[in-house]
Amino acid sequence: MTQDAIRRVTDRIIGRSVATRSKYLEQTRAAAGKGPKRGTLACGNLAHGFAACAADDKAKLKSGTEPNIAIVSAYNDMLSAHQPLERYPALIKDAVRKAGAVAQFAGGVPAMCDGVTQGQPGMELSLFSRDVIAMSTAIALSHNMFDAGLYLGVCDKIVPGLFIGALSFGHLPAVFVPAGPMTSGLSNPEKAKVRQLYAEGKLGRDALLEAESQSYHGPGTCTFYGTANSNQMLMEIMGLHLPGASFINPNTPLRDALTVAAAERAAKITALGDDYTPICDVIDEKAIVNGIIGLMATGGSTNHAIHLVAMAAAAGIQVDWQDFSDLSSAVPLLARVYPNGVADVNHFHAAGGMQFVISELLDSGLLHGDVKTVAGDGLDAYRQDAFLDNHGVATWRLGVKESADTKVLRPVADPFDSTGGMRLLSGNLGRGIIKVSAVKPEHRVIEAPAAVFDSQDDLQAAFKAGALNRDVVAVVRFQGPRANGMPELHKLTPGLGVLQDKGFKVALVTDGRMSGASGKVPAAIHITPECLGGGPLAKVRDGDIVSLDAETGELNVLVDAAEFAARTVTVPDLSHNEWGMGRNLFGAFRASATGAEQGGSCFAAPIPTA
Template sequence: MRLNKTLAEVTDRIIARSADSRTAYLERMEAAAGKGPARAHLSCSGQAHAYAAAGADQAALAKASAGHLGIVTAYNDMLSAHQPFETYPALIRDALRGVGGTAQVAGGVPAMCDGVTQGEAGMELSLFSRDTIAMATGIALSHNVFDAAVYLGVCDKIVPGLVIGAQAFGHIPAVFLPAGPMTSGLANDEKAQIRQKFAAGEVSREELLKAEMAAYHGPGTCTFYGTANTNQMLMEFMGLHLPGSSFVNPGTTLREALTVEGAKRALSLSALGNSYTPVCQILDEKTYANGIVGLMATGGSTNLLIHLIAMARAGGIILDWQDFSDLSEVVPLLARVYPNGLADVNHFHAAGGLGYMIGELLEAGFLHGDTKTVAGQGLAQYTQEPFLSEEEGLTFRPGPKISLNEAIVRPASDPFQVTGGLKRLTGSLGTAVIKVSAVDAKHHVIEAPVRVFQDQEEAKAAFKAGEFSGDTIVVVRFQGPKANGMPELHSLTPMLAILQGQGHRVALVTDGRMSGASGKVPAAIHVVPEALDGGPIAKLCDGDVVRLDATNGKLEILTPGVLQRPCAEADLSSYQHGTGREMFGMFRRTVTSADSGASVFDLPTADPSPQG
């Protein structure tokens, strides 16, 4: 199938925009690869230190006679998505011994949950945890004793941080090993209804807790299609997972077999063999374009508009929001998974899942089919699905050619929407993004007076006091990365949904984040410049009229004279201390804007023009 014209044009401009920084990055990776297996260059004392606790593997390591795999893990047993990783290292070591290889845990990285920290001070560390994870990955691999690496991580900031760190060691292969989603519990729409009832004072906290526990009830990722599961989709579209492995439940024999095969595959791609495929070759401009397509076709989390930019720039590739917006205009929405529908990711997987979608998008010309992957050359292998047989063990067979439930996943010829539902907004209020895949078309344009708040608690207090009585655009500012680490503002969702349900035309405008669970209320998020940077959002006052136009990509201040006002000031002292915030002052002072990836690293930047 002929490649879609817009996909070709966007990819070409990414390549042109990134030419200098990408060339410099690849030259560094080539130089690192040229030194050969790193542990051979260690002193005898250094090697002894590295192998001292390796037990029966010491002899093989000392002889350098076998491939050696590094395991970078985000394991902790407080988070359901990462609890299954507890058993992975032992499983991987045993599997590799069987084929003459060895493995060690290179290091652990922190993993925090936005669900646990939602509305709490800890959420202000969430975005910064991504770059902390990247740095921890670098420390884990800095011993230079590994021929390849596997990465154990799932959730919101963990996978992007691991990808950034992996690209710093882009001369060695990388395979990402997921844990999979928990089995389905209380339906997500039922849970959302109970949350709204609690926000309206109609049910007790005990009833709310009972519903939440019924929804989040076992090991694995949350089953709604938020940032964690968007990460898993991306790793498959970008060729870093084995085909069909993203949404296999934890604790199953198939999940175990995929973990073993992924570890073996990582070693087979090392420079010791004949199929050397370092991760710097997999994560190229076409691969990142495929990732954006996957984001649009599945209605994934808006957090990836920040993370994909930071991930790409770690490999010398410069993306900008216009790339996302342009691809969204042509890529059809093929999936309806909560909060964009009633199904969860288990239902999505059963209906055909990622393999079916990749096949449809390849056939329609919306994906680069010639990218390298950990499974080999070409994305067509990702239309396959894994299965176990008594005779052959783990094998891969062709996935479904038709959707098994068109209420969940549809063909490219008959999509849910002809566009991906994401827009870049520009205008006198700044630049922002909006996800409208779950927003009714009648709410795509909102023109109303604003109510301005400095944080979400102020907004919720006004709601509880009954202060919202008409059409309103709720503005929550001083929530950007420089102000307080750009926390998610999910606790506003029930309040806004209630107002919308009462017949009011409402929207949210913020320099903070809202993620993949923004749902049916229009939300212009990631506004840049942020308030602390002197953006126009800092000049708004209650009653000013703003127009949010998702149809035409506009975010305008309609009240005259606003831009001539001085910027409001906020007391940010409460964001500086407590719950570890004092340790991240350097991050707040040095972080880049959201449209540059909100990173603390010295990464290449895009041309300031919209087309980059």
């Protein structure tokens, strides 16, 4: 039974994590014992900490009896998803004051946009920005002035980085505060169509820019179900958002009311009150499993095959891709949101959203309901929708029991697929991940000659020259964390999609990333060990037959084993990855990064795979 499989995976993770989890909790309890309150600070320290505060706030901080809430924000006004966060500190400070507490803006963290850097040199900083954000979060909290944290962030690496940083102060309660998706613009399928026409040379840059501008048109998260919106799903199903908070549009009365409610809740769950809920108690093995289950049930981002490993490790919990694959086999696919369908996240929310998904999974025994959350004990509170009462205050009621649109959201009894959206691939080319929820069944098995490239630009040039008009497995090598920071390779998606539409059998195999927007072309990604680390993918040559079977989870090159083992590898010149756009500052990150299955992290110890 699927419930048995979930229990087995959970028990396996608990058993594997005994030593590391115990050590984490021991360290966290010791930090709590020392006390996060101002009483541990010398008078000079404390005076520095509240010197700029208003008189009332200063009096509260002097007393040491009222909570002080840290605001850690990823605000900048270039990112549409983070621009709405500009108004949050004022809302939070006012709400916290009314609750008898204090809030201070503890620090900002960087937030880069993969949509802006896609295909550019700056994209090679993207994965490592997660660890920079984690460290920046730790610096913001390091003054030991705080009793809880409010974490303001949305997009790809930002939420995982804030999450890891918050867990390094695991004795503090943590509430994550989203900004919400932008309203629906040009549909994602129409946008993808324009991109393909541009790749074929049938539309000019002006038409492409206009389509992109109509799609990404205002404040809020991009509306497709990529890593940013997968982040929001994770924070809710893991109990770090308030119920129903994930997908409310920015700059609306309900969005503001939920921000106020998050601030009030943070003030209530500190160690100074009766409902102390530190993040170390919220994020345990069951919560991590719940996150992976949510990812599978909704067809979420493959980036979280990397991020969730690193996020779990920050809590002393060891997960690997076999855990992801086994949970995917046990969990049905309940949602179709672009690129897994034509709907966007606004349609998903309108159809029932997170409350419907969580209720369905709970009722079917496919989630651990006995967990702590920032809303209280158990996940039942997350069956509820948020709405405004007559006074404009956020309140909650039971969510819908039936999907409002079964083309977008379905019950467990009638899913889109009996299994989840992500699978483990393994074979003589290593281990990797494939997102199958957007790939039609007839495209999930392919056997074709390899065309080998050492950069996505080389592949694009071959496509434009007509050299790939055939059945082909495009192999893009030396794209792992140590080679160049593991950038996403979405520049390849339109061209490969064109080839597939022409009737060719097409696949991509790479030690790089494709993230949450992985689409209709089968893509074996995150191949590990990476090529620069001696991974066998580096030995593949033009014309080798590569077999990718997403149904059985096999990825192999069909070359005589002795011949393949005897091949030598010539590492291409990677010096162009070491300078420009700040890449020279990240040499230590590239040198120390763990493999993709170990989280691609610069400071987490490698975790053995099963």
